[in-house]
Amino acid sequence: MSEIRNVAIIGAGTMGHSLAQVFAQGGCNVWLNDVKEEILARARKLIASNLDTLIELGVVEKSQKEPILKRIHTTAKLEEAGKSADLVIEAIIEDQAAKKEMFSRLDKICPPGAILASNTSYMDIFKFVETKRPDKVLIAHWFAPPHIVPLVEIVKGPQTSQATVDVVKALMIKVGKKPIVLTKFLPGFIANRLQSALQNEVMHLLDNGYASPEDIDTATKASFALRMPILGLVKRMDFTGLDLSQKIKSNMTYKVPPQRPRSETLDKLVSQGKLGVKTGSGYYEYSGRSTEEIMKERDLKLIRLREFLKEMGEL
Numbered sequence: 001m002s003e004i005r006n007v008a009i010i011g012a013g014t015m016g017h018s019l020a021q022v023f024a025q026g027g028c029n030v031w032l033n034d035v036k037e038e039i040l041a042r043a044r045k046l047i048a049s050n051l052d053t054l055i056e057l058g059v060v061e062k063s064q065k066e067p068i069l070k071r072i073h074t075t076a077k078l079e080e081a082g083k084s085a086d087l088v089i090e091a092i093i094e095d096q097a098a099k100k101e102m103f104s105r106l107d108k109i110c111p112p113g114a115i116l117a118s119n120t121s122y123m124d125i126f127k128f129v130e131t132k133r134p135d136k137v138l139i140a141h142w143f144a145p146p147h148i149v150p151l152v153e154i155v156k157g158p159q160t161s162q163a164t165v166d167v168v169k170a171l172m173i174k175v176g177k178k179p180i181v182l183t184k185f186l187p188g189f190i191a192n193r194l195q196s197a198l199q200n201e202v203m204h205l206l207d208n209g210y211a212s213p214e215d216i217d218t219a220t221k222a223s224f225a226l227r228m229p230i231l232g233l234v235k236r237m238d239f240t241g242l243d244l245s246q247k248i249k250s251n252m253t254y255k256v257p258p259q260r261p262r263s264e265t266l267d268k269l270v271s272q273g274k275l276g277v278k279t280g281s282g283y284y285e286y287s288g289r290s291t292e293e294i295m296k297e298r299d300l301k302l303i304r305l306r307e308f309l310k311e312m313g314e315l
Contacts, residue, residue, distance in 0.1 A: 017043035026175030204257035
């Protein structure tokens with residue numbers, strides 16, 4: 001398969017609706033599937049709202065909204081979503097049994113040449129997914145919100161063909177994404193491994209009362225996070241000087257906090273029903289504002305930053 005025209009997205013939740021939007025904006029015909037019509041109705045509403053935000057910022061032309069929406073078809077029937085697909089992206093719950101069953105069903109429904117991809121963020125699907133097309137199975141891991149964040153981590157399985165990887169990578173570039181390829185499975189891939197290391201340190205600081213959530217975020221945004229879009233993590237060492245980086249590495253006064261399966265501060269907030277933006281409070285208070293309003297503010301800032309970085313040649 002040299003070109004992908006028809007894409008099926010299985011799961012219309014937080015990631016799925018945004019994935020459908022990405023491919024529709026890229027000119028693909030998209031089928032968005034979920035088990036309940038109310039989930040699909042909310043997905044259509046969110047996509048329309050997302051497009052309005054992009055139009056407001058001049059990223060998408062107003063005249064393109066309706067054509068993009070018309071390229072997205074929603075259905076609660078898996079067979080309808082997959083029967084003509086060139087590429088399927090599974091974006092359901094992170095549950096081994098559910099994914100195994102889904103891939104088995106998709107293998108029977110989809111055309112023999114269709115590529116089957118999972119959006120899993122950590123599961124080694126290659127150990128348990130069974131299909132008659134192992135050369136056309138891979139992981140394509142996106143980051144929320146997919147219609148804004150450029151990175152897609154493509155992970156090759158033991159039997160995934162290079163042709164499959166090449167076709168998917170070419171499509172990601174076509175729809176405006178920044179794909180990277182991992183030649184074999186690694187838990188957490190790249191970005192989530194880095195985020196996990198930071199998260200471990202954040203929980204250590206909070207649980208031991210070293211600083212407030214606000215001060216930790218200020219320290220992050222006002223220092224190394226400011227440099228990261230330009231220098232990344234590896235090039236930064238070149239600017240520091242590798243001799244100095246070597247000396248810093250040998251400094252054993254810093255001890256990495258041990259990984260723990262829980263956090264006292266996190267457990268306390270969850271027990272109080274403070275789950276973050278979706279409940280109006282978490283480490284921060286969001287009361288008095290709707291989830292949609294908070295999300296839109298975030299999206300506007302992310303899009304402006306992304307477009308600026310594009311102009312600078314960094315994305």
